């Protein structure tokens with residue numbers, strides 16, 4: 001497994017489309033890094049530039065010590081798993097997995113034993129003689145993963161590999177991919193537009209927006225300390241409230257919303273209007289001298305209650321584990337923030 005590095009990489013399609021705009025990126029060897037962002041933000045293009053399926057318009061791409069910027073795909077020692085499994089329908093599972101191996105010059109016996117080992121790794125031992133059509137979607141995607149794995153690439157790339165699977169299988173296959181990646185110490189770059197998937201599998205997440213990188217961090221860093229409204233909203237769910245920073249004392253700031261006061265990290269900001277982001281589970285309902293709100297909606301979802309609260313501030317979404325004594329719609333409450341809950345963002 002090798003690290004991947006992008007230095008000031010840009011990809012243009014024609015004169016007008018900037019698909020990737022001057023990004024710097026570093027993926028450590030043996031880590032799983034996710035490119036996360038809305039459709040069209042440049043994730044697939046970034047991945048395809050690692051694979052050599054697109055050539056960078058400018059900038060430098062290295063894999064390990066090798067400058068691969070101008071290398072063709074076949075010389076990069078990278079494999080890619082796509083959204084559609086792209087298995088050969090008339091070939092058995094074993095033949096599908098062996099296919100790339102015979103191409104890369106492995107002898108018949110070696111290719112066979114590697115392919116069988118690959119199927120073993122993805123939990124498909126004994127499925128070697130089946131046809132793809134005799135497998136479920138999740139099993140077909142595992143064959144595609146095995147096919148990429150057995151080549152023992154320096155870097156393994158996944159482009160939305162779970163999109164064609166139903167919700168339950170998605171969870172299972174993503175856990176399998178993560179387990180294999182960790183067991184074998186693979187360098188993986190994983191593309192998804194699904195924030196929950198990204199949070200679940202990643203060592204690090206690169207949030208992309210409009211062809212650029214909005215923020216890079218561990219799942220926890222992005223969840224707990226998003227840099228701006230876009231990241232706060234895209235990773236998990238965030239309530240965004242207008243506030244005033246009334247004073248700043250070193251690292252700490254005091255904020256005020258409708259008479260309710262809270263102290264939190266200033267994050268380098270100064271007095272004046274700002275935004276505060278607060279997660280649904282970090283809103284505290286039923287305090288004194290809080291922000292006045294009315295329960296607009298209360299939904300029981302089994303493990304917890306979900307509330308929509310409205311007030312002069314607008315609307316917020318809160319979750320609470322008071323399933324046995326839920327608040328009724330129409331109830332007036334006062335709400336505040338849990339100690340470590342809120343994060344200041346630029347206005």
Ligand code: ADP
Nearest residue numbers: 013017018019038039040041042043044045046
């Ligand atoms: P994502 O994978 O995040 O949805 P893409 O990397 O596929 O985004 O696309 C980024 C941008 O580049 C989009 O505006 C898309 O329309 C454009 N794009 C991608 N591939 C091509 C292409 N082959 N020709 C022209 N424009 C392209």
Ligand code: MG
Nearest residue numbers: 040043044045
């Ligand atoms: Mg894409």
